[in-house]
Amino acid sequence: MHNERTLGGRTAEGALGPAILGLTMAVGRFSGQAIAGRFQDLTIILSEAAMACAGGLVAAVAISPAMAYVGFAMVRVSVIAPVALALVGQLVPPPYQITAVARGNVIGFGAFLLAPTVMHGIGL
Numbered sequence: 001m002h003n004e005r006t007l008g009g010r011t012a013e014g015a016l017g018p019a020i021l022g023l024t025m026a027v028g029r030f031s032g033q034a035i036a037g038r039f040q041d042l043t044i045i046l047s048e049a050a051m052a053c054a055g056g057l058v059a060a061v062a063i064s065p066a067m068a069y070v071g072f073a074m075v076r077v078s079v080i081a082p083v084a085l086a087l088v089g090q091l092v093p094p095p096y097q098i099t100a101v102a103r104g105n106v107i108g109f110g111a112f113l114l115a116p117t118v119m120h121g122i123g124l
Helices: 002-006 011-035 041-060 065-074 077-091 094-121
Strands: none
Touching: 002 011, 011 041, 011 065, 011 077, 041 065, 041 077, 077 094
């Protein structure tokens, strides 16, 4: 929608944005498994969060659909959730691990469900 409504792109250009985001999410998830053994969990979470913020900023200030695509490709939040949930499992004592990971999932995915409604409510 951003590519079409804000940047004046055609319908096909608008459809390519979510496709690029989905593809990079898949690549991020697969590469996240590969880098999990090489870097500390907190380092992965912070670096991927910084990359996602930078990508969101690039997409927001884009002056063309191509520039927005670069931003969308940078938003690889798919790496953050599995690493964060693994970290929760490591930090919580064994009897509480399942409950803690389940609650983390509910909070994280609940935010994905509520965010569009909240953003619409505040006029974004």
